Amino acid sequence: MGPFPVSNGYSYILLIADYVSRWVEAIATKTNDAKVVVDFLKSNIFCRFGVPKVLISDKGSHFCNRAMSSLLHKYRVTNSQAEVFNREIKKTLQKMTNPSRKD
Known part of the structure; x- marks a missing residue:
C-alpha cells in the first residue's frame, strides 16, 4: 500500500493476511518492490507459519x-488463482459441516 507521506524513510506498507484466521502481518517499507516482498515472505511468514498452498495477490508488479x-x-506455492483458493475453502467447509465428524 502506498506511497504514503514519508515517515522515518518509510512510505509503503506491505500487508499479508490469512483468509481463514484473518490474521494480518504488516510492515512499513522504504520501497515497494519484489525484493521486499520476497524477503518478508521468507523471513516473517514461511519460517513462522509455514509455507502456504496458495498466495492470492492484487497482481501488482511486486x-x-x-x-x-x-x-x-x-516452495510449490500457487500464485493468484482464486479457483484453487475457492477449492481449498470448499474442502475445509465440507469437512467442518460433515455430520459424521467426530470432534
Whole structure:
C-alpha cells in the first residue's frame, strides 16, 4: 500500500493476511518492490507459519515478477488463482459441516 507521506524513510506498507484466521502481518517499507516482498515472505511468514498452498495477490508488479515466480516455484506455492483458493475453502467447509465428524 502506498506511497504514503514519508515517515522515518518509510512510505509503503506491505500487508499479508490469512483468509481463514484473518490474521494480518504488516510492515512499513522504504520501497515497494519484489525484493521486499520476497524477503518478508521468507523471513516473517514461511519460517513462522509455514509455507502456504496458495498466495492470492492484487497482481501488482511486486507480486508478478521473476523473483516471486522463483520463490513460489521453489516452495510449490500457487500464485493468484482464486479457483484453487475457492477449492481449498470448499474442502475445509465440507469437512467442518460433515455430520459424521467426530470432534
